[in-house]
Amino acid sequence: MPADACTVPFAVGGCSIRERDQGQETSGTGDPTLRGLMAERSLGRIDDTLLVREAQRGNRAAFEELVRHYDQAVLRLAMHLTGSEHEAQDIYQEAFLKAYKSVGNFRFECSFYTWIYRIVTNLCLDHLRKKQVRKEEAPVATDQSGEQYDVLEQVADGRAGANPERDLMRRELGGRIGRALEKLTPRERMVFELRHYHGLKLRTVGEVLNTTEETAKNTLFRATQKLRGSLADMR
Amino acid sequence: MKCEWVKENLLLYVYNELPDDARYELEQHLARCGDCTAELKSARKFNALLSELPVEEPSPNLVASSRMRLQEALETTKQGGLWQRVVFDPAVWLRQIRFAPALAAAIFIVGFAGGIGATYKLVGNGAVNSIASGITSKPAESSVMGIQSISQDPGSNQVTIKYNTVSTQEAQGSLNDQRIQQLLLFAARNNYNSGVRMDSVDLLTQQPNDLHVREALIGALRYDSNPGVRLKSLDGLGPYVKSDPRVRDAVLEALMNDANPGVRTEALHLLEPVRADSSVRAVLQRLSESDQNTYIKAQARILLSQLPEFD
Numbered sequence: 001m002p003a004d005a006c007t008v009p010f011a012v013g014g015c016s017i018r019e020r021d022q023g024q025e026t027s028g029t030g031d032p033t034l035r036g037l038m039a040e041r042s043l044g045r046i047d048d049t050l051l052v053r054e055a056q057r058g059n060r061a062a063f064e065e066l067v068r069h070y071d072q073a074v075l076r077l078a079m080h081l082t083g084s085e086h087e088a089q090d091i092y093q094e095a096f097l098k099a100y101k102s103v104g105n106f107r108f109e110c111s112f113y114t115w116i117y118r119i120v121t122n123l124c125l126d127h128l129r130k131k132q133v134r135k136e137e138a139p140v141a142t143d144q145s146g147e148q149y150d151v152l153e154q155v156a157d158g159r160a161g162a163n164p165e166r167d168l169m170r171r172e173l174g175g176r177i178g179r180a181l182e183k184l185t186p187r188e189r190m191v192f193e194l195r196h197y198h199g200l201k202l203r204t205v206g207e208v209l210n211t212t213e214e215t216a217k218n219t220l221f222r223a224t225q226k227l228r229g230s231l232a233d234m235r
Numbered sequence: 236m237k238c239e240w241v242k243e244n245l246l247l248y249v250y251n252e253l254p255d256d257a258r259y260e261l262e263q264h265l266a267r268c269g270d271c272t273a274e275l276k277s278a279r280k281f282n283a284l285l286s287e288l289p290v291e292e293p294s295p296n297l298v299a300s301s302r303m304r305l306q307e308a309l310e311t312t313k314q315g316g317l318w319q320r321v322v323f324d325p326a327v328w329l330r331q332i333r334f335a336p337a338l339a340a341a342i343f344i345v346g347f348a349g350g351i352g353a354t355y356k357l358v359g360n361g362a363v364n365s366i367a368s369g370i371t372s373k374p375a376e377s378s379v380m381g382i383q384s385i386s387q388d389p390g391s392n393q394v395t396i397k398y399n400t401v402s403t404q405e406a407q408g409s410l411n412d413q414r415i416q417q418l419l420l421f422a423a424r425n426n427y428n429s430g431v432r433m434d435s436v437d438l439l440t441q442q443p444n445d446l447h448v449r450e451a452l453i454g455a456l457r458y459d460s461n462p463g464v465r466l467k468s469l470d471g472l473g474p475y476v477k478s479d480p481r482v483r484d485a486v487l488e489a490l491m492n493d494a495n496p497g498v499r500t501e502a503l504h505l506l507e508p509v510r511a512d513s514s515v516r517a518v519l520q521r522l523s524e525s526d527q528n529t530y531i532k533a534q535a536r537i538l539l540s541q542l543p544e545f546d
Contacts, residue, residue, distance in 0.1 A: 058314055
């Protein structure tokens, strides 16, 4: 795999991955704002390279800066996959500690972004596999204080406004989708999550999951087919 | 056929993952195919339906508490140090070699070439030295590791000796040269190569008047492991059997104890002129009675019978 192949342009800070990949898609335009964004992204990449090198020399502040570049995206992915803030926080903690211990082995063969996502998705896959074994039924999870709550109740709904009926419908819908997603294999779920909910391009998904774009594509097909089957009555 | 292809690629189209040419082709088809357009609509609707499960942004509180928790853990976590990684993780080594075969090969070749270069330099500059006679100082015996070869120029008494010190050196000079003699004596005594010992003993027999030389020849006769060398030293000592009792004793010893019958026979012949000597007579007596070698036994008897009767 050429080093370039897994270098994904990204911006630092709170910019979501969805925004990043959308930016990549339209990068051919002559829009000056976009050009500025691209410049910011390459700066971000340079920043990352410097920070990674510093972190490799044992500079903890540099590593913490890297964490701040990615931690919101990591939490977002882990929360959506696990449906639990508490579990998401555990994955976050484990992922960054692992990254800190092995940042010295990072050889810039792919972007740091891909590398950190690889660590996170592996941990999430482990989590999904364990969850599948446990065969947990309802999407009930615990929050930081240990209290159980329904994940779908947490779904924020800016559009529904103060309409409780619509709110209820959305919760029901969310519950159905959540259950349908749980029927997918961990790998199918991961590919679908990364592409559909987090906006990563299939090429990047392949790199993150250590597979080819073609395999990621086929997995996405299978996942969509299964979801269509599960949610057939809702279409 | 076309519709089938479109249906297969509709999902990629919805996710904006189709390459430009396929995308164009698909759009061209959609423009004139109602079925496929309906299919696209359905796919988009389903996509939108799935998006009803929104992706939540983590709350600032969650982000902050996660960061704090991580910072605390980092305080007590040790990073895998570079040294530790390089030295103690063979997998890393292997991976490095796998990913950098050219570098690995280059290091190997440079190391190999360096080794060869250094060897050549040593051999070329210092290992074998040609030293003209008289110019060099006398080699200290302790610095001589061994004698490599000895040769005599035909028709002269010029001798060439190659000897090793820490490196190999070469000395040339006359047989009378003290330095040459010293090397020859050293060769006769110490060299591991019996051919060289033979050469040195051979040359030393030309100078048996020298007491040191005679000493060396006696030593060679007594202790050299090579019968050829012992025979040579016997030849050199022959003329002194009469005059030098130490030589006589050494030859007698050889006659009694040497493992090689040829050496013993030669010693017996050498002792003929002194067969009347009491020590020689005693030895001959013993040999004629009990020696295992029948030739020696017979010869001893003959020599004894030739002795004049004293009583």
